[in-house]
Amino acid sequence: AQTVTQSQPEMSVQEAETVTLSCTYDTSESDYYLFWYKQPPSRQMILVIRQEAYKQQNATENRFSVNFQKAAKSFSLKISDSQLGDAAMYFCAYRSGGSSDQFYFGTGTSLTVIP
């Protein structure tokens, strides 16, 4: 089974600053998809950004961007101009592009935004 590792249980950032959350994964597949989900205190899981492994270009969604390093099996999330509403738990997830549709999640990073 694939494994997803988030090595930073907690991170903090000053409002308006930039923060990067780390994620690494272990796989022997060449076709797969990667996601970052946000879970605010409301508990609802919200998709932040998605990256297809076959795409070399890093995905961007407004203030959120990723640094996808396929050879290093690294998928970090950069949040620019951090806002108080960005405070949440962030989960990295992997989905196989092959016959299995299973998702694998990391253990999460709790992000605090300091006013």
Added chain:
Amino acid sequence: NAGVTQTPKFQVLKTGQSMTLQCAQDMNHEYMSWYRQDPGMGLRLIHYSVGAGITDQGEVPNGYNVSRSTTEDFPLRLLSAAPSQTSVYFCASSRTRTPGEQYFGPGTRLTVT
């Protein structure tokens, strides 16, 4: 379009009791899954289904049963609740064979005393 719905939102059970967590989606998704979320452990897959009549075990299936009689519904049954099953439970759905993300329900917080 309600997305993924889960009931109840909160539940307290006594050890040994059984119950069913309900999950439904209206997006015609083939893939549905149940996760439990515990502090420091992320989301762990309990059971999943790739279509009506097809279910399979995930990482932590013991103590749980599922069935998938329709595309829309995927209930999770706790057979004999134990304190170790105290957790937050999420149901999710997605299309298969696509890069699509999973859509999550709002979660059920279950406490077993």
